[in-house]
Amino acid sequence: MENKSIAQLAADLRLRTYSSVELTRHYLERIERLDSRLNSFISVAGEAALASAERADLALKSGDVGPLTGIPIAHKDIFCTQGFKTSCGSRMLDDFIAPYDATLVERLAAAGAVMLGKTNMDEFAMGSSNETSFYGPVTNPWDQTRVPGGSSGGSAAAVAARLCPAATGTDTGGSIRQPASLCGVTGIKPTYGRCSRWGMIAFASSLDQAGVLARSAADAAFLLDEMAGFDPRDSTSADVPVPDYVDALDDDIAGLRIGLPKEYFGAGLDSGVAASIHDAISEYERLGARISEISLPNSPLSVPVYYVVAPAECSSNLARYDGVRYGYRCGHPADLEDLYKRSRAEGFGAEVQRRIMIGTYVLSAGYYDAYYLKAQKVRQLIADDFRRAFEQVDVIMGPTTPTTAFPLGAKTDDPVAMYLNDIYTIAANLAGLPAISVPVEPAEGLPVGLQIVGDYFQEARLLNLAHRYQHVTHWHQAAPAGFE
Amino acid sequence: MQWETVIGLEIHTQLATQSKIFSGAPTAFGAEPNTQACAIDLGLPGVLPVLNAEAVRLAVRFGRAIEAEIASRSVFARKNYFYPDLPKGYQISQYERPIVGRGKVEIVLDDGTIKRIGVTRAHLEEDAGKSLHDPGLVGDGQTGVDLNRAGTPLLEIVSEPDLRSPQEAVAYARKVHQLVRYIGISDGNMQEGSFRMDANVSIRPPGQEELGTRTEIKNLNSFRYLEKAIQFEVERQVELIESGGTLVQETRLYDAVKDETRGMRSKEEANDYRYFPDPDLLPLEIDAEFLATATSDLPELPDAKRERFHAEYGLSEYDASLLTTSRELADYFEAVARETGEPKLAANWIGGELMAALNKAEIEIGQSQVTARMLAGLIKRLQDGTISGKIAKQVFESMWSGEGDADQVIRSKGLEQITDSGAIEAMIDAIIAANPGQVEQYRAGKQKVFGFFVGQVMKASRGKANPQQVNEILERKLRA
Structure with a gap:
């Protein structure tokens, strides 16, 4: 059951091969049995999931159904869920229960999807290894001494381990694509503004974008069809028509122009990863695509730019967690200042505090021009690089990450080494472009992801490219040992 | 020594919208604490602001009324600081690119001349909540927070330092107050805090171009306090400088009971607000059509x-x-x-x-x-x-x-005037007959006695006799 695609599950539910309650129970049982090895869920919905599965079964009986009716999914614990804990991986929100659903939660529920629970994540989505979570690290299903990537590490691990067919994630600098790559699943970050941010807890508002982690591009397309679209509650959401992503999956890709940025294949790229990526690109050539080298000259600046812009926004976005109205409050504050200082010092972990400090610094009087303003200018240059590239090619391909999954604890004392893991993913966030990570041939038994970046609102093209590749390869179907 | 007073005002006027500037919660005054604050006003995780178009329309009307440039593109920025009544830890305001640019307001001085006061800018922003210290309401030694006011739309109107006396400052503030009510963008209710003023005050020797060190008196909510606070502050500055002291740039509060200003925080202790463009809101674009619609029904100013x-x-x-x-x-x-x-x-x-x-x-x-x-x-x-x-x-x-x-x-x-000359004549005849002494005096040339007779007639007619007729008939009869 757990190896079936969403299309197959939907067909089975319709034919009553099994009910949504049975399917949901199956996944809840897998979570119960297997997740102690992964720690991929922060909260499991249990009874609530079964109740919505029952409602889905009623709908299935009446025939009033969509492709997701009765399909279990998981949400990253960054999306607010009405009446159900939303922690954002932080002690600060350990007891927070939102009085509203995020738009994506609402839309997927309206489409009949059943929420199994909320997945683990780096605290406030700040991390590339899922080790900054207040709820402990998530392990990689392919090797439990290694990290799953982050910040959507719980979603990636849960999907890879078949604890849910698909999960939502968010991506600020690579937080969907990097864990998707490290866990061997398909992860898409749509164009900035494609999915509403309402009810999605903010890390860096100008970069944050919701997306999907699934085993295949086709599965991801089923979810994205429901998630994408304008939301009047989010001023930055795009009022651009949404194509049918499932419909576009089989489009022909012959003659498509693929650009390989030379900057993405230089020093720092693991040779095993490079070999797998080149093999995948050859596969695209066989499918009729035309390959050429391109240049994104400003891309080496993307990590430093990101580590100015993202902390700046986060320092302001996280100011609301002050111990006054909700969330963690320190014991026996002596006065207001003590309340602020201790609530935030005790409620936030080290990485979040580090970024708040950096962000506060770069926005300070006397430093603003040199850091924040300069970073915004370079951000524009990075976006311009892509604009020029898309005059020559239709999509850009390269590795999602420079290496495969690294051991737990390997980079926790070296933030810069950790940050460099996102060197290929960050630019798409800075430019606001859609990008997908597709599992290709593993290197030394560990998953490798191919990143495809498209022009604005070209999600259908990315899913189509990933699907055509998955049609002729089987890497995305491989299950990690012990989770088959 | 002679000193010239230099004053600039920042006026916060509450815009008369039904709902808040970034949420759908109502703005009505006087509700139970925290009953008019929604998830957005409370700054809960994951919420986002959506700009209220009505607030924009009202700001545009003001800009037009002071003949200012309306920015076709303005930007909302975050002003970051911690305070319990500021739910998000930042206030959404406009900083580098306000919606209303340079404009002018004319005031009439005491000698009747008209003085033009420059308006530097006016920008949209959200109000904060209120801290409640009333022990009856929140308990002894406790502070409560009421977020009903959080997110209420404000237009902050900043003047040039063109005002030269407390009286000019009041005349300007009154003029702005008159204007915002005229064009219907604010109720201007000062008791409810819909119109609050901050005064920037400095002094300098006459003829000196450079401005002196200024202090800012915050949160004045009546024209009388505005005048008195500036008056006090100017005197304080003069005394301090003339006695060899040095002014520090600081924020001060006016104590109406003691009629004095007191230091609140100095520039060194001041917050670094770390303004930056709010990434949750797109730049505000105003096109010609919106501008035309917003200002087409502007009343005569x-x-x-x-x-x-x-x-x-x-x-x-x-x-x-x-x-x-x-x-x-x-x-x-x-x-x-x-x-x-x-x-x-x-x-x-x-x-x-x-x-x-x-x-x-x-x-x-x-x-x-x-x-x-x-x-x-x-x-x-x-x-x-x-x-x-x-x-x-x-x-x-x-x-x-x-x-x-x-x-x-x-x-x-029965107050109709008596215009029947016969009736009036009869009354006059009776009065002349009853006052022979006064008749004598009048005829002897004492004109003032005429008034006595008028009074008597009016008294007899209970004020209703037509005064013109009374005059005529009296004159004729007395002369006879």
């Missing part, structure tokens, strides 16, 4: 109205200025003038009896017991001779106390 009243109705500058203080008053005047065809008489009555009664009752023109139609009715009876001026005042008082319109009062009290 006070200055233009004053000019017109002067020219069209022949009113004095003083009357024209007085009657255009508010739109409601001006409309009232025009209704009376139109109905009676007697603008000067209308102006006199409104500026005299009516204003006195309103002031005494401490109410606004809109709440007046005597409507424009009623006052016009009274003036008509005065014009057609039904009643005399003296009786008219009596009729006005009766109308004010709710005894009906002029005709009803005149009828029920």
Whole structure:
């Protein structure tokens, strides 16, 4: 059951091969049995999931159904869920229960999807290894001494381990694509503004974008069809028509122009990863695509730019967690200042505090021009690089990450080494472009992801490219040992 | 030593929208604490602001009214600081690119000259909540937070340092207050905090170009306090400098009870607000169509109205200025003038009896017991001779106390003027007969005694005898 695609599950539910309650129970049982090895869920919905599965079964009986009716999914614990804990991986929100659903939660529920629970994540989505979570690290299903990537590490691990067919994630600098790559699943970050941010807890508002982690591009397309679209509650959401992503999956890709940025294949790229990526690109050539080298000259600046812009926004976005109205409050504050200082010092972990400090610094009087303003200018240059590239090619391909999954604890004392893991993913966030990570041939038994970046609102093209590749390869179907 | 005072004002005026600037929660004043604050106002995780178009429309109207440039593209920025009544830890405001650019406001100085005061900018922002310290409400030693006001739309209007005295500052503030109410963008209610002023005050030797060190007096909510606070602050600065001290740039608060300003925080202790563009809101774009729609129904502004009243109705500058203080008053005047065809008489009555009664009752023109139609009715009876001026005042008082319109009062009290010359003659004959001594005096050349006779006739007629006829007949009879 757990190896079936969403299309197959939907067909089975319709034919009553099994009910949504049975399917949901199956996944809840897998979570119960297997997740102690992964720690991929922060909260499991249990009874609530079964109740919505029952409602889905009623709908299935009446025939009033969509492709997701009765399909279990998981949400990253960054999306607010009405009446159900939303922690954002932080002690600060350990007891927070939102009085509203995020738009994506609402839309997927309206489409009949059943929420199994909320997945683990780096605290406030700040991390590339899922080790900054207040709820402990998530392990990689392919090797439990290694990290799953982050910040959507719980979603990636849960999907890879078949604890849910698909999960939502968010991506600020690579937080969907990097864990998707490290866990061997398909992860898409749509164009900035494609999915509403309402009810999605903010890390860096100008970069944050919701997306999907699934085993295949086709599965991801089923979810994205429901998630994408304008939301009047989010001023930055795009009022651009949404194509049918499932419909576009089989489009022909012959003659498509693929650009390989030379900057993405230089020093720092693991040779095993490079070999797998080149093999995948050859596969695209066989499918009729035309390959050429391109240049994104400003891309080496993307990590430093990101580590100015993202902390700046986060320092302001996280100011609301002050111990006054909700969330963690320190014991026996002596006065207001003590309340602020201790609530935030005790409620936030080290990485979040580090970024708040950096962000506060770069926005300070006397430093603003040199850091924040300069970073915004370079951000524009990075976006311009892509604009020029898309005059020559239709999509850009390269590795999602420079290496495969690294051991737990390997980079926790070296933030810069950790940050460099996102060197290929960050630019798409800075430019606001859609990008997908597709599992290709593993290197030394560990998953490798191919990143495809498209022009604005070209999600259908990315899913189509990933699907055509998955049609002729089987890497995305491989299950990690012990989770088959 | 001589000093020149330099003042600039920042005025926060609450915009008259139904809902908040970034959420759908209502803005009504006086509700139970925290009953008018939604998830957005509370700054819960994951919520996002959506700009209220009505607030933009009102800001645009103001910009047009002060002949300012309206930015086709303005930017919302975050002003970051921690305070319990600031739920998000930042206030959404506009910083580098405000919606309203340079404009001007004209004030009339004591000597009658008109002075143009520059407006540097006006920008949209959200208000914060309130901290409650009332022990009865929140318990001893406790502070409560009421977020009803959080997210209320404000327009902050910043003037150039063009004001040279506390009186000029008040004249400017009153003018802005008049303007925002005229164009209907704010109720201007000062008790409810809809119009709050900060004054930047400095002094310098006359002729010096460079500005002196300034202090900022925060949160003044009456024109009287504005004047007194600036007065005090100027004197304090003069004394400090003349006694060899050094001024520090700081924020001060005015204590109305002690009539003094006190330091709140110095520049060194001041917050670094770390302004940056709010990534949750796109730049605000205003196109020609929005601009045209927002300003198409702008009413005649006070200055233009004053000019017109002067020219069209022949009113004095003083009357024209007085009657255009508010739109409601001006409309009232025009209704009376139109109905009676007697603008000067209308102006006199409104500026005299009516204003006195309103002031005494401490109410606004809109709440007046005597409507424009009623006052016009009274003036008509005065014009057609039904009643005399003296009786008219009596009729006005009766109308004010709710005894009906002029005709009803005149009828029920029998106040019609006596114009029957036979009746007046009879009264005069009786009075002449009863006062032979005074007749003697008059005929001996003592003109003043004439007034005595007029008084006697009016007394006998209970004020109703037509004064002109009384004069004529008296003169004739006394001369005989």
